[in-house]
Amino acid sequence: MYRTRNDLPIDTRSKMIAILNSRLADVIDLRTQAKVAHWNMKGLQFVPLHDLFDRVAEDLDGYADLIAERAVQLGGVARETARQVAASTISRSTRRLATWKSTSLRLQARLPPLGGRSGT
Numbered sequence: 089m090y091r092t093r094n095d096l097p098i099d100t101r102s103k104m105i106a107i108l109n110s111r112l113a114d115v116i117d118l119r120t121q122a123k124v125a126h127w128n129m130k131g132l133q134f135v136p137l138h139d140l141f142d143r144v145a146e147d148l149d150g151y152a153d154l155i156a157e158r159a160v161q162l163g164g165v166a167r168e169t170a171r172q173v174a175a176s177t178i179s180r181s182t183r184r185l186a187t188w189k190s191t192s193l194r195l196q197a198r199l200p201p202l203g204g205r206s207g208t
C-alpha cells in the first residue's frame with residue numbers, strides 16, 4: 089500500500105482497492121465483449137449495432153480509467169492486465185460453477201428417487 093493523503097483507515101482502503109480491482113476486471117472483460125460484438129456484427133442492423141457496440145466499448149474505457157485511478161488514489165495499484173482479467177474472470181466463473189454444482193447436489197439428495205412409491 090502506498091502512502092496517500094487519504095485519511096480513511098488502511099483496512100477500509102485495502103477492501104475498497106480489492107473491490108475496485110475486481111470491478112475493473114469486470115469492466116475490461118465487458119469492454120472486450122463489446123469489441124467482439126462490434127467486430128462480428130452482421131446483417132440488416134449492421135450499421136447501428138456496429139456503431140453502438142463501439143460506443144459502448146469507448147464508454148467502458150472511460151469507466152475503467154475512473155476505477156483504476158480511484159484505486160491508485162486510495163494508495164493501491166490498478167492490477168488488471170488482460171492476463172489478470174482472464175484469470176480473475178475464469179476463477180470467479182469456476183467458483184460460481186462449484187457453488188451451482190454443490191447446490192444442485194444438495195437439492196438432488198432431497199428429491200425422492202424416481203420409480204419410488206408413486207412411480208408405478
Ligand SMILES: [Fe+2]
Pocket residue numbers: 126142
Ligand atoms: Fe471498428
